[in-house]
Amino acid sequence: MRTRSQKQAKLIGRIITYTILIAAAIVCLFPFIWMISTSFKETSDIYKMPPSLLPANPTLENFIEGWKGADFGMFFQNSAVVTFLATIGTVFSSSVVAYGFARFKSRLSPVLFMILLGTMMLPSQVTLIPQYLLYYKLGMVDTFWPLIIPSWLGGGAFNIFLFIQFFRTLPKELDEAAKIDGANSWQVFTKILLPAVKPVMLAVLVMALVYNWNDFFNPLIYLNSSEKFTIAVGLQFFKGSQGNVQIGQMMAMALVSLTPVLFVFATCQKYFIQGIKMSGLKG
Numbered sequence: 001m002r003t004r005s006q007k008q009a010k011l012i013g014r015i016i017t018y019t020i021l022i023a024a025a026i027v028c029l030f031p032f033i034w035m036i037s038t039s040f041k042e043t044s045d046i047y048k049m050p051p052s053l054l055p056a057n058p059t060l061e062n063f064i065e066g067w068k069g070a071d072f073g074m075f076f077q078n079s080a081v082v083t084f085l086a087t088i089g090t091v092f093s094s095s096v097v098a099y100g101f102a103r104f105k106s107r108l109s110p111v112l113f114m115i116l117l118g119t120m121m122l123p124s125q126v127t128l129i130p131q132y133l134l135y136y137k138l139g140m141v142d143t144f145w146p147l148i149i150p151s152w153l154g155g156g157a158f159n160i161f162l163f164i165q166f167f168r169t170l171p172k173e174l175d176e177a178a179k180i181d182g183a184n185s186w187q188v189f190t191k192i193l194l195p196a197v198k199p200v201m202l203a204v205l206v207m208a209l210v211y212n213w214n215d216f217f218n219p220l221i222y223l224n225s226s227e228k229f230t231i232a233v234g235l236q237f238f239k240g241s242q243g244n245v246q247i248g249q250m251m252a253m254a255l256v257s258l259t260p261v262l263f264v265f266a267t268c269q270k271y272f273i274q275g276i277k278m279s280g281l282k283g
Contacts, residue, residue: 039063039252046247063256066238066249072256074227075234079257082144082219082230083212086151090208091201094155098163099189103175120157124217132221146222147215151208159204166200167193206268210261231257
């Protein structure tokens with residue numbers, strides 16, 4: 001009798017869990033489904049009351065008009081250039097800094113590491129004005145440099161932390177054996193350690209790519225010329241001067257902008273999860 005009641009309790013628990021998960025999935029996916037549906041709707045169908053989830057007459061007009069009307073190809077190219085350079089800089093610089101923390105020790109190492117982690121608690125709004133004044137004095141405002149340079153100067157505390165945790169799982173005997181064979185510290189880093197941390201490199205690459213591709217705040221602050229806008233800022237072109245929003249075209253271009261990110265995440269999801277999981281191990 002007791003075993004039967006336990007089975008019933010487990011069954012009820014599973015039903016409740018699956019119900020919650022399904023409800024959460026519907027809530028999370030509804031905005032994405034609505035965006036896809038709206039991008040294929042005609043203008044009259046978008047504002048029809050009561051609203052319908054599926055388009056009555058699917059059309060590609062929003063994609064064609066949106067791509068041509070706002071010169072979205074230029075925005076796409078700008079985002080691709082900034083994202084590529086910033087992502088490469090993030091992976092390279094964060095791995096180099098993490099290698100220094102993980103393999104080279106000094107009296108200041110604990111202090112510097114605490115300062116590094118402390119930057120994660122510092123809101124970006126605190127450093128916004130000093131950074132803007134710095135780039136303004138250097139003549140870099142309205143260029144891509146403010147969006148690229150920070151990625152080559154450390155790559156972010158969280159990314160460095162991921163690399164450090166993974167480097168610590170690798171035995172130092174690898175370094176010693178390579179140095180006995182005549183390798184210097186840079187060769188140990190590039191030829192021994194980096195090939196062993198590919199999961200974390202891919203995890204950092206995916207996170208940096210998604211962040212830089214979808215970044216709206218920094219391009220909005222530093223870019224003034226419309227021909228230099230990225231996709232995130234360029235979507236504002238679909239908002240008219242009178243406050244009228246071309247919803248169909250905006251949703252269509254938003255769907256186009258999400259396609260590269262979804263493709264990269266879908267193809268690298270296995271390595272992304274593996275990198276995050278293995279970075280939590282202690283060395």
